[in-house]
Amino acid sequence: MTRRLITVTLALFLPAIGMAGEYDLTVDRVKIDTGDFVKEGIGYNGSSPGPTLRFKEGEDVVINVTNNLKETTSIHWHGLILPFEQDGVPGISFPGIKPGETFTYRFPVVQAGTYWYHSHSGFQEPNGAYGAIIIEPEGREPFRYDREYVVQLTDKHPHSGDRIMRNLKSSPDYYNRQQQTVMDFFTESREQGFMATLHDRRMWGQMRMMKADIEDVQGFTGLINGKGPEQNWTGLFKPGERVRLRFINSSAMTYFDIRIPGLKMTVVQADGNNVQPVNVDEFRIGVAETYDVIVHIRDEQAYTIFAESMGRSGYARGTLAPREGMVAEVPELRKAPMLTMADMAGHMDHGDMDHGSMNHGGMDHGAMDHSSMNHGSMDQGSMNHAGMDHSAHGGGMPEDPFYASGSGLLPTASNGGKFLSYSDLRAQSPLYEEREPTREIEMRLTGNMERYEWSINGVKYEDADPVVLQYGERVRFKFVNETMMTHPMHLHGMWSILDVGAGKWNPIKHVISVAPATTVYMETEVDAPGEWAFHCHLSYHAAAGMFRKIVVEGGPNEDVASGDAQAKGGDA
Amino acid sequence: MKTRNPWLARICALTLMGSAIVQADEAIDAHNVNAFWGVSAEKLEYRYSDSDEKLAVIETDAWYGSDELKFRWQFTGEWEENHNAWETLENQFLAQTPISEFWDAKAGIRIDTPEGPDRVYGVIGLTGLAPYWFEIDTNLYVSDKGDASVDFEAEYELLITNYWIVSATFETLLAFSEDREIGVGKGINSTEVGLRLSYDLIDRAFSPYVGVVHERKYGDTADFARASGGGTEDWFAVVGARLAF
Numbered sequence: 001m002t003r004r005l006i007t008v009t010l011a012l013f014l015p016a017i018g019m020a021g022e023y024d025l026t027v028d029r030v031k032i033d034t035g036d037f038v039k040e041g042i043g044y045n046g047s048s049p050g051p052t053l054r055f056k057e058g059e060d061v062v063i064n065v066t067n068n069l070k071e072t073t074s075i076h077w078h079g080l081i082l083p084f085e086q087d088g089v090p091g092i093s094f095p096g097i098k099p100g101e102t103f104t105y106r107f108p109v110v111q112a113g114t115y116w117y118h119s120h121s122g123f124q125e126p127n128g129a130y131g132a133i134i135i136e137p138e139g140r141e142p143f144r145y146d147r148e149y150v151v152q153l154t155d156k157h158p159h160s161g162d163r164i165m166r167n168l169k170s171s172p173d174y175y176n177r178q179q180q181t182v183m184d185f186f187t188e189s190r191e192q193g194f195m196a197t198l199h200d201r202r203m204w205g206q207m208r209m210m211k212a213d214i215e216d217v218q219g220f221t222g223l224i225n226g227k228g229p230e231q232n233w234t235g236l237f238k239p240g241e242r243v244r245l246r247f248i249n250s251s252a253m254t255y256f257d258i259r260i261p262g263l264k265m266t267v268v269q270a271d272g273n274n275v276q277p278v279n280v281d282e283f284r285i286g287v288a289e290t291y292d293v294i295v296h297i298r299d300e301q302a303y304t305i306f307a308e309s310m311g312r313s314g315y316a317r318g319t320l321a322p323r324e325g326m327v328a329e330v331p332e333l334r335k336a337p338m339l340t341m342a343d344m345a346g347h348m349d350h351g352d353m354d355h356g357s358m359n360h361g362g363m364d365h366g367a368m369d370h371s372s373m374n375h376g377s378m379d380q381g382s383m384n385h386a387g388m389d390h391s392a393h394g395g396g397m398p399e400d401p402f403y404a405s406g407s408g409l410l411p412t413a414s415n416g417g418k419f420l421s422y423s424d425l426r427a428q429s430p431l432y433e434e435r436e437p438t439r440e441i442e443m444r445l446t447g448n449m450e451r452y453e454w455s456i457n458g459v460k461y462e463d464a465d466p467v468v469l470q471y472g473e474r475v476r477f478k479f480v481n482e483t484m485m486t487h488p489m490h491l492h493g494m495w496s497i498l499d500v501g502a503g504k505w506n507p508i509k510h511v512i513s514v515a516p517a518t519t520v521y522m523e524t525e526v527d528a529p530g531e532w533a534f535h536c537h538l539s540y541h542a543a544a545g546m547f548r549k550i551v552v553e554g555g556p557n558e559d560v561a562s563g564d565a566q567a568k569g570g571d572a
Numbered sequence: 573m574k575t576r577n578p579w580l581a582r583i584c585a586l587t588l589m590g591s592a593i594v595q596a597d598e599a600i601d602a603h604n605v606n607a608f609w610g611v612s613a614e615k616l617e618y619r620y621s622d623s624d625e626k627l628a629v630i631e632t633d634a635w636y637g638s639d640e641l642k643f644r645w646q647f648t649g650e651w652e653e654n655h656n657a658w659e660t661l662e663n664q665f666l667a668q669t670p671i672s673e674f675w676d677a678k679a680g681i682r683i684d685t686p687e688g689p690d691r692v693y694g695v696i697g698l699t700g701l702a703p704y705w706f707e708i709d710t711n712l713y714v715s716d717k718g719d720a721s722v723d724f725e726a727e728y729e730l731l732i733t734n735y736w737i738v739s740a741t742f743e744t745l746l747a748f749s750e751d752r753e754i755g756v757g758k759g760i761n762s763t764e765v766g767l768r769l770s771y772d773l774i775d776r777a778f779s780p781y782v783g784v785v786h787e788r789k790y791g792d793t794a795d796f797a798r799a800s801g802g803g804t805e806d807w808f809a810v811v812g813a814r815l816a817f
Contacts, residue, residue, distance in 0.1 A: 165608070166608050167775075170612075174775070177735070178734065180731070181733050181734060183732065202704075205705055206703045208674060208703060450674055451639060462606055545606075
């Protein structure tokens with residue numbers, strides 16, 4: 001009784017006293033050593049990644065950011081729900097932080113979980129300007145663990161972001177060293193027959209598309225918490241402990257397939273929101289996503305955290321060990337996947353939109369797998385609502401409604417076990433009441449690989465009008481991926497409720513990955529007035545134009561209008 | 573080299589670049605990046621023929637601009653060692669814009685200042701990627717003397733591995749009228765076929781290569797060449813490098 005009284009008293013007082021965390025961050029030029037190369041980059045408080053920020057749900061934070069660079073900077077608090085002026089997108093939320101200036105961010109922390117922060121200016125994020133955020137919940141978490149680690153991944157490249165963008169614009173296959181060769185032709189001819197191989201090359205050649213077009217930017221070193229595979233980031237544990245690993249993919253361009261050979265992982269959180277636990281052997285983390293997993297380690301031995309890039313051009317590696325210096329075997333990279341005609345279906349079906357020059361008549365339809373190209377298989381999101389049980393009609397091929405049927409990108413676990421799918425994700429507790437969306441907005445994800453142009457509905461950011469939403473709406477976004485690349489779409493300021501066909505249990509995310517030739521739906525409760533960014537989180541796609549400004553008009557009180565319309569300006 | 577035409581060239585370059593820079597200033601504040609540049613040398617090579625002809629060949633390309641509009645400066649030079657003279661010295665200043673998914677149109681001027689008479693041409697052209705990965709570049713030229721000609725270039729890259737690349741090239745020039753002063757006859761003037769094996773040593777920035785080139789002149793053009801003591805058909809061994817910045 002007394003105890004309860006104290007708690008209540010504390011609860012009354014705490015918001016007033018001592019619940020404002022104050023943090024200082026400096027933005028600095030730093031050296032980044034990956035073990036493979038040393039590169040000048042950008043970091044926070046003298047290092048890249050920057051310090052892990054620990055907030056408490058319910059506190060008001062004050063963060064003083066001092067720019068020690070010779071260029072404008074900014075920090076975006078990725079996944080945090082906050083007033084739009086604090087969101088850190090130059091030209092949309094604020095003008096940016098000029099050299100030598102200190103900008104003070106102030107916002108209430110209204111959520112819990114694993115998030116991250118990064119610069120939203122130019123290519124400072126790929127150049128090293130990122131760090132982790134952990135928010136401790138007010139209440140008790142629905143799972144327990146004995147210790148925790150942040151496992152923050154990135155794809156550090158020896159070239160600066162500006163140079164990568166320029167090279168991609170000059171020659172989109174500049175970094176692609178997985179293209180099919182004459183040698184591959186001979187190997188494939190032996191396996192599949194000469195005519196079949198010739199036919200295959202003829203089809204792709206006619207379209208001027210590459211099956212190997214999965215990772216635009218190869219040649220990186222995968223880092224875990226700033227350490228390359230040789231430097232081997234190590235997290236210690238005592239046998240018998242449950243260890244919570246907070247995976248954050250801070251890569252510019254790279255999706256990772258993550259496993260810890262010998263350990264089952266229990267996924268408990270996705271993008272900062274608790275999900276109903278799923279046991280998996282492996283999972284794919286899209287760019288800018290986070291997944292929290294718990295591993296129960298019984299044996300006194302070392303385990304490798306192995307994160308292969310989706311296109312298998314590189315990997316990150318770390319270790320969980322009972323003692324410093326212990327290591328486990330590092331697996332070989334698996335064979336690089338290849339796109340299939342199924343992954344091209346979106347591009348071809350909508351070829352008439354922007355691709356007037358494509359010669360449909362000349363395409364050899366006879367050779368294509370029509371079953372994988374029909375619209376039925378593309379509209380996977382809507383099939384889900386009908387509550388279809390995909391496992392029931394599965395033939396030989398494994399299926400995942402979030403990949404085109406017959407896609408070359410469909411992942412499988414290396415041990416033949418369970419690979420996490422979006423369709424496994426269920427919210428632990430719904431954030432919003434279920435209701436019908438007030439309207440649907442279609443976003444076609446479009447591009448031209450040969451020119452390295454990326455856009456939404458065929459229009460680049462510089463030519464596009466903002467998307468205007470009304471406060472209080474529930475908008476259903478329909479993402480139709482008409483390209484052959486996977487795009488992690490990120491909406492600032494408001495939650496993205498991913499439609500996995502689970503109604504009110506649909507998971508709540510901040511990044512929705514859309515695989516080639518698929519249609520994915522998400523719903524958003526428009527509950528945050530102001531101006532927000534919405535974009536593909538692949539750095540070079542966003543910079544090329546796959547980006548929109550979202551304006552939310554109105555507000556809880558009508559006079560909180562859309563915020564003074566700021567001039568379009570600032571940098572990416 | 574003569575001095576007057578390089579000056580003309582510089583003025584043209586400045587005018588083109590100037591307008592591009594104004595565009596870039598407006599773009600600096602936009603959220604995305606939309607002006608880029610590139611400098612490359614597709615050919616930087618030494619050719620040695622079976623008839624003892626020695627040539628240094630340079631083909632460079634510099635561009636600046638956006639997805640919608642690029643400005644290009646293309647330079648081609650052939651230095652003949654035996655005569656200590658530029659057999660070819662050509663500068664093209666072009667504006668280029670996309671017209672379809674894989675094709676760009678271009679227009680501009682070409683200024684030829686080799687040993688012998690000079691020419692200035694108006695250029696319109698088409699460049700892009702044809703099905704089956706053939707890179708095509710073709711131009712129509714009209715000279716200040718009123719003569720029209722067309723050139724056509726195709727290139728195909730065969731990947732032996734992702735670093736060893738064989739590139740096959742074909743070039744031809746066709747004139748609609750004779751311009752005897754500069755050795756151009758009516759009809760097909762010449763063909764050049766090349767086969768080069770390169771290795772990407774530093775990214776795609778430095779790729780040394782070796783190869784063979786076959787050059788042939790036809791019809792009146794061949795007669796003009798013979799009359800001035802030149803050959804009409806040559807096999808060259810080439811060694812060089814491709815550069816890109």
